[in-house]
Amino acid sequence: MVSVDPKLGITAQLRRTEHELRVFTEISRLIGQLRPLREILDQIAAHVADLLDAPSCAILLNNPADQQLTIEGAYGLEHAYITSVNAARSLPFDAVIGLPSSEVFRTGLPQVWTDVGSNPSFAPLREAVQHQGYSSMVAVPLGGGDAVIGTLNCYRSSPQGFSSEEVGLLMTIATHATIAINNAHLINQLNATVTRLSELNQIIQQQHAILSRSEDIHRRLTRLVLEERGVQTIVETLALLLRCGVSLYDQRLELIADAGAPAPGAPAPITLSHSALATSALRTAQPQSLLHLPVGPHVSAPALVAPIVAHGKTLGYLVVADSVAGTDELEQRALEHAVTVCALELVKQRAASEAERRISGDFIGDVLAGRFATSEEILRRADYLGYDLAGPQRALVSEIDGLADYLAQQRLTESQAADLNQQFRELVEQTVRARHPRAILVPQGQQVVILLPTASPDSGRAARALADDLVAAGRHALPGLTLSVGVSAPITAPLLLSRGCQEARDALAIARNLARSAAAVLFEELGVYHFLLRNSAHDDLVRFAHRLLDPLIAHARGRSTSLVETLEAFLKHGRSPQQVAAQLHVHPNTVKHRIQQAQLLTGADLADTAQLFELQLALLVRRLVGPPFDAALP
Numbered sequence: 001m002v003s004v005d006p007k008l009g010i011t012a013q014l015r016r017t018e019h020e021l022r023v024f025t026e027i028s029r030l031i032g033q034l035r036p037l038r039e040i041l042d043q044i045a046a047h048v049a050d051l052l053d054a055p056s057c058a059i060l061l062n063n064p065a066d067q068q069l070t071i072e073g074a075y076g077l078e079h080a081y082i083t084s085v086n087a088a089r090s091l092p093f094d095a096v097i098g099l100p101s102s103e104v105f106r107t108g109l110p111q112v113w114t115d116v117g118s119n120p121s122f123a124p125l126r127e128a129v130q131h132q133g134y135s136s137m138v139a140v141p142l143g144g145g146d147a148v149i150g151t152l153n154c155y156r157s158s159p160q161g162f163s164s165e166e167v168g169l170l171m172t173i174a175t176h177a178t179i180a181i182n183n184a185h186l187i188n189q190l191n192a193t194v195t196r197l198s199e200l201n202q203i204i205q206q207q208h209a210i211l212s213r214s215e216d217i218h219r220r221l222t223r224l225v226l227e228e229r230g231v232q233t234i235v236e237t238l239a240l241l242l243r244c245g246v247s248l249y250d251q252r253l254e255l256i257a258d259a260g261a262p263a264p265g266a267p268a269p270i271t272l273s274h275s276a277l278a279t280s281a282l283r284t285a286q287p288q289s290l291l292h293l294p295v296g297p298h299v300s301a302p303a304l305v306a307p308i309v310a311h312g313k314t315l316g317y318l319v320v321a322d323s324v325a326g327t328d329e330l331e332q333r334a335l336e337h338a339v340t341v342c343a344l345e346l347v348k349q350r351a352a353s354e355a356e357r358r359i360s361g362d363f364i365g366d367v368l369a370g371r372f373a374t375s376e377e378i379l380r381r382a383d384y385l386g387y388d389l390a391g392p393q394r395a396l397v398s399e400i401d402g403l404a405d406y407l408a409q410q411r412l413t414e415s416q417a418a419d420l421n422q423q424f425r426e427l428v429e430q431t432v433r434a435r436h437p438r439a440i441l442v443p444q445g446q447q448v449v450i451l452l453p454t455a456s457p458d459s460g461r462a463a464r465a466l467a468d469d470l471v472a473a474g475r476h477a478l479p480g481l482t483l484s485v486g487v488s489a490p491i492t493a494p495l496l497l498s499r500g501c502q503e504a505r506d507a508l509a510i511a512r513n514l515a516r517s518a519a520a521v522l523f524e525e526l527g528v529y530h531f532l533l534r535n536s537a538h539d540d541l542v543r544f545a546h547r548l549l550d551p552l553i554a555h556a557r558g559r560s561t562s563l564v565e566t567l568e569a570f571l572k573h574g575r576s577p578q579q580v581a582a583q584l585h586v587h588p589n590t591v592k593h594r595i596q597q598a599q600l601l602t603g604a605d606l607a608d609t610a611q612l613f614e615l616q617l618a619l620l621v622r623r624l625v626g627p628p629f630d631a632a633l634p
Contacts, residue, residue: 020169023051027176037184041073044177049075051173052166054154056134058082059142059177060101061150069101069150076155077132084128100125101139101151108148110140110171114161138162140170142178152177221341231345232257238318238338242331245269247319248342252423252477253277254430256316267321271300274476282307282317290335292322306339308346313419315346353429363387364442368395368449370498378494387440388453394463395488395500396450397508398428398470400481401517403446421446424478431473435466449501454490460522463487467520475518482518484511489523513626545621546632548614551601553633563601566594568619575606 026047041059049057056076060069070086071077085099100121104111114136116122122129134155142150152174154162162170224234231248239246239259244267247258253276258269276282276298282291282305291305302322308315318339324331363385372378382389400406407417428448432439440451454462467485474483486508488500503523511521552563566584570591573579577588577595584591595606604611622629 020051023047023173024176027173027180035184037181037188038073040180040184042075044173044180045073045075048152048154048170048173051169052154052162054156056132056155058085058153058155059150059181060085060099060105060153061142061181062105062148069099069105072150081128081132084125100137101153104139104141104151105148108141108144110138110167112136112138112162112167115159133157135159136161138167138170140167140174142174142181149178149181218337221337222344225341225344225348230257231342231349232259234338234341234345235259238320238334241334241338242320242324244321244324246338247271248316249319250316250426250430251314252427253317267301267323270303270319270321272303272317272319273298304335306335308339308343310343310347315343315350318342364440364449364451365444367494367497368442368444368501372495375494378497382494388438389451389494389497392454393491393497393500394452394454394460395491395497395504396452396463396467396470397447397486397501397504398450398467398483399447399508400424400474400478401484401512403481406481424448424474424483427473427477428470431469432466435469436462447505449504451497460487460490460524464520464522467522471518471520484508484517485520486511487520487522509626510624513624541617541621542625542629544614545618545625545629548602548604548618549622550633552598553630555597555601561594563594563598564619564622566591567598567615570595571612571616571619 027044041061045057045059049055054076057074058071058077059073061072062069071082074082100111100113100116100119103121113119113122116129116135116137117126132155134157136156136159137153138161139151139153141148142152152170154170156162221234221237224230224237235246235248235257236259240262243262245259245261247269248256249272250256253272253274261268272293276293289307291307293299293303293305295302304320304322304324306318306320308318318335320335324335363381364387366372367378367389372381379390407420412420425443425448428450429441432441432450432452436452438453442449442451450466452463452466464487467487470485471483474481486504486506488503488507491497491500507521507523507526510526511517511519549564552567556562556564566580569580569583570577573583577591580591581588598604599606602615604615606612606615
């Protein structure tokens, strides 16, 4: 709309009309421009002030978040005034005193204040108004109806106010300004949307790259399993991917494989001692969890530990430098994939070992049970299965000491007992394989039978060293439990393996009956015990011992003293009452009295060498038989 003032001449009217059209044109040019909204609003304010010959102008916009007005564009207003107005925006629209423009925004109708100094609406801004130096103000709405978005304000220093023509001109300008502002909002929203879409596209591309690389890592590691390259190759590949040393331990923290730092300055493989297993973090490890272990006496450097779990059982631990935890997502994925393929490889190895044990167990079980007629038949079958039984052998039998009592005391379930037995078997296999890869292992119940090739028929050093290693490994890896090992005499022919296995079991039984635990016992070291076990008159010896000792055993029932114990000590200490008294913590006269009772009950004369030997033999048989000997007495 072009204003007409009848008081002006035609020339002045044309110049004014030209000025107005130029302002409209400039404001229209702002529509659709890719410029910041604040810059567009400042230019509109400047054009309006120029058109109305006003010293200052402001554009106030509504904030949708709190429905309050703030000055977002201005011309000729000082920063202090803008700050004061915007600070007063917290006053609600329906307050008695609020921003003067609030009423225009609320009603959508223009308003003129010819003397702001006397108007109570300007009371909160009185100091700012005086500093800015204006006396009259006009405000027109931006937009219309329910779509008012703010107000367009003009200020003059004189109280002359604004004419109706000027108000109408401002209303027309406000319409154009509203279009420019709405377009600027739309462009800003569009730019923001484009920027956000661009950011999302970058994120998607990054994720796609990570997934593609992660899939490549997974294929690379999985291929190692399919190609049966073993855990050592898997660990070496992971070290290259993570750029640090890697260690793989089994569930007992025995090192399975490791790979050094792939480059100078990279973290070296972490060393864990067996005692680190006592930490609650490792004992309560959950699948797909990463554990942080600080450096300490059991950990060589800050470590990140990934438990390898399958079927609810911990198979081992993959250990890298703790610094890997702070790396990017791709390296975290590489570690997760490595845990998965290590689990597959370890499960595969365990399944292969179980299958091998079953096959060898059937054959070796038949050998040890004496089901073959000739050594040639045994060698023919052994050759077919890939076993070497042609040379001299030693049979070793390993067993956990006092296992039945331990299971009862600990109240272990059947599943827990099976896990313990499995742990025992794996411990024996690992210990034997470390020294003698060609040895044959066969689990039989709660025992493990080992057939050990030896360099010569009469050499027991290798068997003794292996037995000692097994005892030490059991003490270390099975807290609260010990292992004992019986070793046979040299076995010179496959057909004699059955007898050798029985010798190893006999040696183990003798150690138990002699109250020896955590022991390695060789059959040929048993002396007279060896003779008694191999004597064909074993039952006759037991009956002979009962005939001599049953009166002493019967006498001990219901009493706190044992004549058998006193008699054993008496014979052991060269029939010295003083030494026996010191051992049993009694008076020598008490010892003499008990020996007299023993002689009366047995009818034996200890001064007679033959009768003395018979008593010693009977006591020896009793000790070999063990607790069942006393229990056999009715």
